[in-house]
Amino acid sequence: MIKSASVVIIGGGIIGSSIAYNLAKMGCKNIVLFEKNTLASGATGRCGAGIRQQFGTEMNCILSRESIKIFENLSQELDYDIELNQGGYLMLAYTEKEVNQFKKNVALEQSLGIDARFITVEEAKEIVPPLNTEGLLAATFCPSDGHANPFNTNFAYAEAAQRLGVKIYNFTEVKGIKTENNRIVSVNTDKGEVLTPIVINAAGGYSGEIGKMAGVEIPVYSQRHQILITEPVDPLFKPMLMSFSRNFYCQQTPHGSIIMGFGDPDEPKGHDIGTSWQFAREMAQKMTAVVPLLKEISMVRQWSGLYNMSPDSQPILGEHPQIKGFYMAVGFSGHGFMLAPVASRLMAELILKGRTSIPINKLDIGRFERGELIIEPSVV
Structure with missing residues (x-):
């Protein structure tokens, strides 16, 4: 297995796979993705696969609107039919x-x-x-609005990422994350250690546990x-x-x-x-x-x-303020599939450029401590 990486992504669902693709598309090299089972074996492969723009907060409307625009061209971009309907x-x-x-x-x-x-x-x-x-x-x-095939969409992102050089390791479980002086140093897996300065937590239902490995509490x-x-x-x-x-x-x-x-x-x-x-x-x-x-x-x-x-049923996007290089794309609260195309693009922009084409600072983890929750009235 590879010994070092510029970026390690934890989680092979739609969020992790699409972030890997967008990072590689923007020129990032030496990206590794770890999935403890198989791609789409978690929430992505079990979701209802709906895609909507009808929300009650401006943030969700903008993100979902931009996500739909990406979905509409995704089969062509990724050269894989995602069965958008x-x-x-x-x-x-x-x-x-x-x-x-x-x-x-x-x-x-x-x-x-x-x-x-x-x-x-x-x-x-x-x-x-x-x-x-x-x-x-x-x-x-x-x-x-509509729906798409979650398996096809996940596989489309993953295969496109691999064509751009991303290494994906299935059946590879992350066991620990090493930090020094509040910075990411490496990721330990059941197949060995990988040195890296950047970890992206895209572990879905297990993202809280991944946070604990890095020594931080994520309120999910x-x-x-x-x-x-x-x-x-x-x-x-x-x-x-x-x-x-x-x-x-x-x-x-x-x-x-x-x-x-x-x-x-x-x-x-x-x-x-x-x-x-x-x-x-x-x-x-x-x-x-x-x-x-x-x-x-x-x-x-x-x-x-x-x-x-998450406490306000909105995703947590961004770098953790306590750990340099520890990024989170978690807490999507049932909307991960529909928001993945735009959320992954914005995460890649944040990591590589330090800024995003759509402001996501309100979705940082610090909003809970500040009492600036974003309450969405239209959720099942």
Whole structure:
């Protein structure tokens, strides 16, 4: 194995792989990525793969808008079909509070050039004919939202990075990080030590543990989120269906299967990625009420993955103030896949140029101590 590197990236999911690619694309040499299992074996390969721009904070709107622009050209740039499908997101409002928030969201989104619009119940029904509109008050729709294949996207970034000289080591677990005088010195793995001045923590659900190896506390925790998928059926609807008040998201994939999930507010912190029959039952009850035709469709399987949560459900991007050379791209809180294209580009800019094309200083780890949390109102 290599003995020294200019940059060591920990984590082979979409965040780590895309950072590796962007660093190499910008001219960085001698980059190493360590993944303790295989690429996309963590949260990336287990995610719902949705990509949206409909948020309630300016930061998230700008980042997601720029990420969509990258997604739209990514298959060509990386020479790998990521199966991007821009069928839109239909956000469903069932409470007056939600209606008022959606109006604010759309005003913000439109001011930033995002093609979202506030629509009536009748218009929502036109977009998704099998939708049960009982109890629905209004909706928003953004046609350029959608989804992509998370495995293809992860592999596309990784293979493009390797073509640019990045060395990727699967089945290589990081065991320790050595520092001296508050600077990164090396990374210890189960296959040997690598000297390096820069470590990028992109370890997703295990990023807190990686922080402890470097001697710092990162205010993140992991939490299980479950998903199920049905048998493939003829096309029923194009957009992702999402509700915050009723707590669900649901989309039909290009090959016909329907993926759905929700966030359990009582889910304990931890690394459990098991599944439960209680989730399957509640998920079925939620979605058959929204799209009654789903009652006739069989569930095939279910799985779970880890959200890496921060105190304000926003990512932590940047260098740790206590350790020179220790960078973090963590705490994406369920939005890592959709924000990866832009977040990875900005991280590469920060590391190589010391500045970013979009300001991300508000996403630094110091915001929690300063009490400057960025509260996003529109999350499942």
